[in-house]
Amino acid sequence: HHGEEYYAIGHNGNLTNTQYLRSTLEARGSIFQSTMDTEVIIHLMAAHLKDGFEEALVSALSQIEGAYSLVMMTRNRIIAARDPRGFRPLCLGQINGGWVIASESCAFDLVGATYIRDIKPGEIVIIDDTGVRSLTPFPEMEHSHCIFELIYFARPDSQIFGQNVYLCRKRLGHRLAQEYQPDVDLVMPFPDSGNYAALGYAEESGLPFEMGMIRNHYVGRTFIQPTQPVRDFGVRVKLNPVRPLLEGKRVLIVEDSIIRGTTSRNRVRNLRNNGVKEIHMVISCPPTRHPCPYGIDFSAKGELIAAQKGEVAAIGKFIGLDSLYYLSLEGMVEATRIQHESFCLACYTGRYPLPPTETMGKHCFEP
Secondary structure, eight states: OBTTBOOEEEEESOBSSHHHHHHHHHHTTOOOSSSOTHHHHHHHHHTTGGGOHHHHHHHHHHHOOBOOEEEEEOSSOEEEEEOTTOOSOOEEEEETTEEEEESSTHHHHHHTOEEEEEOOTTOEEEEETTEEEEEOOSOOOOOOEEHHIIIIISOTTOEETTEEHHHHHHHHHHHHHHHOOOSOSEEEEOTTTTHHHHHHHHHHHOOOBOOOEEEOTTSOOSTTSSSHHHHHHHHHHHEEEOHHHHTTOEEEEEESOOSSSHHHHHHHHHHHHTTOSEEEEEESSOOOOSOOSSSSSOOOGGGOHHHHHOSHHHHHHHHTOSEEEEOOHHHHHHHHTSOGGGEEOHHHHOOOSSOOOTTOOTTTTOO
């Protein structure tokens, strides 16, 4: 709330210069009510609202750096904004003559809306009584779409960065099968995230596709749980092997990624205890060796198994596998059908489009 207006804001992403901006604002007298980086945007706007809402918004967004897909509401406006590099998806839809904004197009399907287009990187869209207006106040930049959205984070029924996520993940599986095929009896995913790459792998290799582990759908994603004991418990509850199908078999597991490695290790141990003869694993991306400062929750290098262990063989040994193979960087990018230079690949290469500050972390403003 500011003056006579109310503001509501939602933010997908992370700002990389929050600490500097927040300390500067506090020195000027701003009082923060939360530890979220999003609040910085509101304080930056407040300083310029006397010049008008649009001017204040443009001024605020011109000062922040990092990844942001924003949706904002006032009494009579809906505003959408996307950072100039386009790290995170954001899209515009229409329903019953009105307009809607969502991070992913699957949200439109659920409410009966029609996907119109993506919000462009660097674009601000304002929806009010007069209709839809588009502002492009920022210089064009080389795009840095987060490839991990296509690998894991986005829903498979979404359309992001101009690609259908489900079909993209199947192509990743096809490419994996072209690069590596051990001698096994069947292909299976760890559901649900590995399902679509596993389908593609089975299609390309001609191997049988099986759902060798059954998922408990009342457990959330394990890698984003806050502590390791909670993640370990979630792993045990989440998936149960089908022993009569797997006992004595040589299986190939297709996974989208390995972050900390503990989830995969516990699942592989479970399979061994259920009589699986050999366990091979392929991953539909390269090793994740570097933390992400732009909004994916693996923010510390020490948490990443590929950074800790280094060699792929050492990672496979830690997890308990007979073999482990990661998709090549070139194969991953080619499977997306998007130009290499349009992606942020920092979690694999360490080359950050925006260098993060050393002290930045998701708890950096916690007391």
